[in-house]
Amino acid sequence: MGKRFFGFFQATSGPKPGKLRETLKKPPATGAKNRHAGKKVFLCPERFVNQEGLVQSGRFFSKFVFGLTGLITALAPVVVHAESIGADYKVHRVADMFQPLSRPAEMIHEGALLVLLICLGIFSVVTGLTIYIVVRFRRKETDNDQEPPQIYGSSHIEMAWTVIPILITVVLILVTSRTIGEIQNMKMPEDALKVRVVGHQWWWEIHYPDLGVITANELHIPVSSRDPEKARPTHLLLQSADVIHSFWVPQLAGKTDLIPNRTNELWLEPYQTGVYLGNCAEYCGTQHANMLLRVIVHTPEEFERWVAQQKAPVPEPVTAQQIEGKRLFFAYSCMNCHKIGDTVAQGLFGPDLTKLMTRQTIGAGVAPLNHETLWRWVRDPQDLKVGCLMPDMQLQKHEVDDVVAYLETLK
């Protein structure tokens, strides 16, 4: 791990944005390259890279400029495993709630603007009044010692400043009550995509009951449309396996808690494809900060492609190393917590690994998923995510190589 700091130049050798689709068609080549890179110098500080994969690769980097861009290298992209469908989408890294890109978020946004406007008005009036009073009625050098007229109150004035706030409040109440009902009681159409999200300390389990797909941490959904004919919202059922979590992707919808023993609902209806970032918003223990959410909004076709990819059978390991890795995976206690397809590994406590390599990140977003981070994770998860519930499995280095080789076949 020692050379973490300067190895990231190697990361720049990834394909350029335009080449992505071509790369996608040649998965084995990329896989091989990554593995090679990982063993040698592909040791980049996981926190130094941004997670959008190939998108910006090459934008900042050329052999000429990397020396000049010490700071910008902090944002350097790294090669994400190319099977990740949707890796070329725009990543909305700044989750600005005033740039909503989904219907419920837009509805919240409209109400929010009104409230902001009203508050701004009140603020200006009261601040202006205060400043006027302070300036106008300050004690001046020229003043005599006499006390000012003693006024005890005035019911007319007091009536005025009671009634006006009441009127403003009534407006707010009406607007708010309507929006709450509209958002919360929205009727989901028959063909809405149903997704069950289960919060765990500190990752997200994601089920598509109607599609038979299980994944983790990255929610893939189809884009919806403003045209009611083509609209396809996503209906989330939120549950928790342990403590309270909260699902929050600001640009898509407001947050809703995931509470053990009950099912909450939330719906998303994004209008743009892209990758949207969010966080767990309810404090849930040690690694609350690294319980990150990625919502990948696909075009309907891409989404179908993703579903097909998720449902495709897992290829058997081929090389000796992969086979040894599989043996180790089942010999050690990995399978107590993890599930891999139809094998005997049917653990429920950790994320489903069936299609591990189709994901963009590892450890609920703690680092981009690539050979290097995967290796570090298998070697000791506490290295990347202190306090996470996966223990250090105490594998030998060569065992880690084998297990990683096997895991990299899971796509």
Next chain:
Amino acid sequence: MANATSTGESEYTFPAPAQVGREPGSLTRLVQEMVFTVDHKRLGLMYIGAGLLFFVVAGIMATLIRIQLLFPHSTWLKLIGHSTFLDPDVFNRFFTMHGTAMVFLVGMPIIFGFANYLIPLMIGTRDMAFPRLNAFGFWVFFFSGLFLYASYFTAPGLYNAGSAPDVGWFAYAPLMSKAFSRGHSSDYWTLSILLGGIGSIATAINILVTIFCYRCKGMTLGRMPLFVWMWIVVAFLVIIALPPLSAAQIMITLDRYLGAKFFDTQAGGSAVLWQHFFWIFGHPEVYILIIPGFAIASEVIPVFSRKPIFGYPIMVAATVMIGFISLGVWAHHMFTVGMTSIGNTFFAISTMIIAIPTGIKIFNWLGTMYGGKIRFELPMIFALAFLFQFLCAGLTGIMLSVATFDWQLHDSYFVVAHFHYVLIGALLYMFFAGFYYWFPKAFGRMPNKRLGLWHFWLFTIGFNLTFMPMHILGFLGMPRRIFTYEADRGWEIWNQIATVGLLFQIPGILIFVYNLIYSYVKGKEAGDDPWDAWTLEWATTSPPPEYNFDKNPEVRSRRPLWDLKHPEDPDWKFE
């Protein structure tokens, strides 16, 4: 009654009585006096002193939290083998202890300190109704605070290093159940707050009995200073709001040790139930803390505007109304737990309604200043900053009350900004105003204005620099209570500005503490009534003798000292 005090001045200007039974003390003597005292004034000062002590400790924790958040990931720390400045567990303990301490060990004792010191003086009596209960309340609070901090050394048992609670100041179930919070750290949270709660309830009862039974002659309810009126509301709120918390804490302790399963979700208990219990306490608690701030403002603003408070009856009514409504808004802390739309609407409406009496207060303070001759002494300067910052806090509060908007803002940094504007921008500023205002009364010396101005400007700049950017962080989707964040999510710069604010806040606080010590030793002699004020505490000497008044005073209006100073135009003619 009108005839009784017609002789005027002599009623109130008493010679300084000799300080009986006090010898210039050694340290032992001082400790003895502190331990055995039942004097409301000394207990009041002890409350404030202990509160300031805990304030410094909890403030240091906040400083470390801010340093941690300065950079998303401290690369330079990696060189020495750390991934972050603070480990996540250390960070989580810091924000838990910071929040708990600031509410229960700083806010509560300091408001009780003011109440203890001032209420008997303001209503013209010799002490609280139950002086020993008063001392009991203080010591229970003080030891509950020490007990909470002792968790750092003792929580998992003496056989290994201790650790403080890390479940947040709200300690949500089931995070704080035995399955997820092992060891004893959370028990320190539960038991310490439970203990402190007993002290608070005792003190609140004491305050109510004192106000209702010990007012001096002529002091009808309608003639009490607004400070005292507001304390009636606060004391009632304490008595109503704290028992649900204590009950819930007993329940969760039973859960943890006897398997009672109130909140144990694995066994069919309810995680949401805890939230209801906690916020039935937690929301009135906000008003328990802020109404004493209003109370101080309602004393300071009239005196330095040289006018009586504008609309005394409506101020009282607004306070009582705030007290009532505040008992029915708690679930606005729970808009995201999945209540029905009707439930959400109800709590959104009740929360918005509370803005009305609060607005009335702000307008009445402005009305008091209107037409006055405003003197910019230290307390008034802090009160003006309070008006501005409380306005900000109130308006962000209205935004949060809009349930739909709250679905976005809830548990984001916007909320952090909002309640720090309430608790620092409003409450702490009124504490400062109160300290400077009553310092001459308590110690007989004037606070140094020059140092006070430095304190004011440094702290005001620092405070706004720290907390204003947090509104934006909330808008950009930064959740609370995260020990680290990803680079390039647009949060770094605002976090850095926030941390830079500390460079102003910390010297501000240091100057404040220095000013207290400096003025205590070297301040100008204050005399009995340096601010030319009107309430009874200024009628006695500075500092007041142990028995407060030579002769029980008698009043005929809300401003007895005004009547004395202006016999040609007394207040009682207009009542």
